[in-house]
Amino acid sequence: MDALTEAAAVNAATPGMTAWGNEAWLNLTDVNGTNLTESCEAHSADFQxxxxxxxxxxxxxxxxxxxxxxxxxxxxxQSATQPSHVFLVNLCAIDLLFTLTLPLNVLYHVGHNHWPFGEEACKVNGALFFGNLYGSSLFLMLISLDRYLAVVHPLRALRLRHPKYRILLSCAVWLALISVILYLTLRVPATRPFPSGLIACMENFSSDSWHGRVSAVILLASVLSFFLPLSVIATCYPLIACRLLSRQAEDSEAGGGVSAQRGSRRMRRRALRMVLLVLAVFLLCFTPYHLNQLLHTLARMDVLAGCPILRFTYPMRRITMALCSFNACLDPLVYCLASESFQWRQAWRCCRCDRVSKRLRRTLGRG
Structure with a gap:
């Protein structure tokens, strides 16, 4: 399911395009609007x-x-409202919502991109997919900014430590996501039948749509949810690294207890690893998808030469979608480094203790 970028490449019902099975032929126009008589055959992506x-x-x-x-x-x-945990809880929630759609997407691709679950389910599925795609990058950016303030500007971070600021920022992210997703899912039908009998999900934008608001929304979303977060995260990491290295030199000159120095070094390494991990997750999971999407959108808008670009972006979209999904299982590593109180062994122990206490209460209640 590749809602924004797949549409015109496989749309069987739009003018100037036919699609059967796994092949798609596109009648393209150049930048002057002249119809190109030659057809552009998109590469098959059976591997998907x-x-x-x-x-x-x-x-x-x-x-x-x-x-x-x-x-x-x-x-x-009871740490969900702690200042350092607000963004982590939101990131966890958005990952879980996306994860719930994966069984349906497995069936969709096993059935050769056939969606048997209906129009509304397709819209919900697409909304959760893009909510995770855009929302995860924004929350990762906020986590990096939060850690930057705590390390580089600790006094300012104390003034902004009240959780209400983080809750307001989180609400703003959710409202922005809902607005964009509703715009994309409500304005056009979510499903489209193929001549072969298959029903595509979120692959139905017409060629005219790419020259209208759809492309504008895609490009704006890419700037705000990819290029902006990438710039912020890439800026935070070297600033945090420089600050931590300078503090290490100051601690060495000041002396102090051995245990205190070890604790300080441990906290510095933890903060540095966390921001580096966020940057690595961002580059691995989101960069290939957004760069490929940018090329595809510009090709559909006739800004770039259509055929060569589409022959490349069509199969690459499936590969980059797979990379995007890994974000949901890599984010828990961020929790380990961003939250000092979070330890996997302790978390599992809490889960087991909670289950045992529930069973005990049920047993006592029956008695």
């Missing part, structure tokens, strides 16, 4: 029917284990 179900199944298992464990820890320890 095996690759995506396998990847999504692995991500589903790992993400459910990691994110449910993290969420149980935050709720059990």
């Amino acid at each position: 029917y095996l690759m995506l179900p396998i990847v999504y199944s692995i991500v589903f298992v790992l993400s459910m284990i990691g994110n449910l464990t993290a969420l149980a820890h935050f709720l059990h320890s």
Whole structure:
């Protein structure tokens, strides 16, 4: 399911385009609007029917284990509203919502991109997919900014430590996501039947749509949810590294107890690893998708030469979608480094203790 970028490449019902099975032929126009008589044959992406179900199944298992464990820890320890945990809880929630769609996407791709679950389910599925795609990057940016303030500007961070500021920022992210998703899912039908009998989900934008508001929304969303967060995260990391290295030199000159120096070094390494991990997750999971999407959108707008670009972006979209999904099972690693109180062993112990206490209460209640 590749809602924004797949549409015109496989749309069987739009003018100037026919699609059967796994092949698509596009009648393109140049930048002056002149119709190109030659057809552009998009490369087949049959590998997706095996690759995506396998990847999504692995991500589903790992993400459910990691994110449910993290969420149980935050709720059990009553730390969900702690300043440093507000963004983590939101990231965990948005990953879990995306993870719930993966079984349906597995069936969709196993059935050669056939959606049997209806129009409304397709819209919900697409909304959760893009909510995770855009929302995760924004919350990762906020986590990096939060850690930057705590390390580089600790006094300012203390003044802004009240959780209400983080809750307001989180609400703003959710409102922005809902606005964009509703715009994209409500204005056009979500499903489209193929001549072969297959029903595509969120692959139905017409050629005219790419020259209208759809492309504008895609480009704006890419700037705000990818290029902006990438710039912020890439800026925060070297600033945090420089600050931590300068503090290390100051601690060495000041002397102090051995245990205090070790604790300080441990905290510095933890903060540095966290921001580096956020940057690595961002580059691995989101950069390939957004760059490929940018090329595809510009080609559909006739800004770039259509055929050569589309021959490349059509199969690459499926590969980059698989990379995006790994974000949901890599984010729990961020929780480990961003939250000093979060330990996997302790989290599992909390979950087991909670289950035991519930069983005990049920047993006593029956008695």
